[in-house]
Amino acid sequence: MKRLFTSESVTEGHPDKICDQVSDAILDAILAQDKNARVACECSCTTNFLLIMGEITTMANVDVEKVARETIKNIGYDSDECGFNYQTCQIKVLLNKQSPDIAMGVNDSLESKDTNEMFSKVGAGDQGMMYGYATDETQEYMPLSILLSHRLCQKLAKVRKEKIIDYLRPDGKAQVTVEYKNNKINRIDTIVVSAQHHADVDIEVVRKDIMEKVIKPTIDSDLIDEDTKFFINPTGRFVIGGPMGDSGLTGRKIIVDTYGGYVPHGGGCFSGKDPTKVDRSAAYYARYVAKNLVASGVCNRCEICVAYAIGKANPVSIDINSFGTSKVGDEKLVEIVKKVFDFRPQAIINNLSLNQPIYAKSASYGHFGREIFSWEKLDKIKEIKAYLAK
Numbered sequence: 001m002k003r004l005f006t007s008e009s010v011t012e013g014h015p016d017k018i019c020d021q022v023s024d025a026i027l028d029a030i031l032a033q034d035k036n037a038r039v040a041c042e043c044s045c046t047t048n049f050l051l052i053m054g055e056i057t058t059m060a061n062v063d064v065e066k067v068a069r070e071t072i073k074n075i076g077y078d079s080d081e082c083g084f085n086y087q088t089c090q091i092k093v094l095l096n097k098q099s100p101d102i103a104m105g106v107n108d109s110l111e112s113k114d115t116n117e118m119f120s121k122v123g124a125g126d127q128g129m130m131y132g133y134a135t136d137e138t139q140e141y142m143p144l145s146i147l148l149s150h151r152l153c154q155k156l157a158k159v160r161k162e163k164i165i166d167y168l169r170p171d172g173k174a175q176v177t178v179e180y181k182n183n184k185i186n187r188i189d190t191i192v193v194s195a196q197h198h199a200d201v202d203i204e205v206v207r208k209d210i211m212e213k214v215i216k217p218t219i220d221s222d223l224i225d226e227d228t229k230f231f232i233n234p235t236g237r238f239v240i241g242g243p244m245g246d247s248g249l250t251g252r253k254i255i256v257d258t259y260g261g262y263v264p265h266g267g268g269c270f271s272g273k274d275p276t277k278v279d280r281s282a283a284y285y286a287r288y289v290a291k292n293l294v295a296s297g298v299c300n301r302c303e304i305c306v307a308y309a310i311g312k313a314n315p316v317s318i319d320i321n322s323f324g325t326s327k328v329g330d331e332k333l334v335e336i337v338k339k340v341f342d343f344r345p346q347a348i349i350n351n352l353s354l355n356q357p358i359y360a361k362s363a364s365y366g367h368f369g370r371e372i373f374s375w376e377k378l379d380k381i382k383e384i385k386a387y388l389a390k
Helices: 015-031 064-075 100-107 144-161 203-218 278-295 330-340 345-352 381-388
Strands: 002-010 038-046 049-057 090-096 128-135 168-181 184-197 229-232 301-308 317-321
Touching: 002 144, 002 184, 015 038, 015 049, 015 064, 049 064, 064 090, 128 278, 144 168, 144 184, 144 203, 184 203, 203 229, 278 301, 278 330, 278 345, 278 381, 317 330, 330 381
Parallel strands: 049 090, 184 229
Antiparallel strands: 002 168, 038 049, 128 301, 168 184, 301 317
């Protein structure tokens, strides 16, 4: 049985990703001074304009406009010609303190009324459900389609910044369609790459350069055959891009940020949120748990859904779907997870060291599948196997 599955990624110069990176750069700058800060920072951008908004309660003293301009500069928007320039863009800052109604439930959870136990003190910063996923189809425990899409976008940024392709501009996208045969990776069916470029460059030059300097060095040739389809700047022109071509918004690329559409998403974005917001921290933890389960060999694929009520430390539910690959059954997996892992927000923060300025690097090219992040560690395999033996 054959099936096709497609995922996409975008470069750091995509307008939505600009907003994600600014939001997380501000979060990092605050956490560097105040690890207990409460941050919910969002951005929106359009032609040469950036709006920074949200709710922040902190003792830190951060020049958020300076942080934003430096982030935009590092992405590569340094010319008025692109319609977005870190030096000249207008920036408006509208930040307030966290709502006391929310803070009340985060600072003192419902469980804290009955116990002095440290991890029960902090309640979830919101209600909702979060998903984590892992698969053994790649060594990164990620679906191949999103993994390769990210790599193509990273390569686009690299050849632009190193002037290997000196006419490229910051905006761009990549999309990869993987063909599965009997639920195993068979080949790559389609690759789509769209890269913003200078107006004076011939489209055939763009297509040739991207094929030779981006696609071929990035994609394993064993996955490509004579029937693989390539679409490089398929409209024939991509000059107007970035915030000049489309408005941007923090959190609008949540499928790019996670698993490329391979599993459901709870709906909450990550960027700009401190780790008391379970939209972020619990999603990271669910990935950590799923990855350790798959790496232990107990299942080949694992989707975890965890749900919270605002102000409550313990989740209201934990559900696991191994897609029929578990050696012990999904109900047993839930039992093991509840014994090995602690899903309370403060426990998650401590376990994964989430109150550190680590988030800016996560704001482009995916939050999962890169070993630089604490939630990618594999340190619970022995404990999982010990429970399997019982």
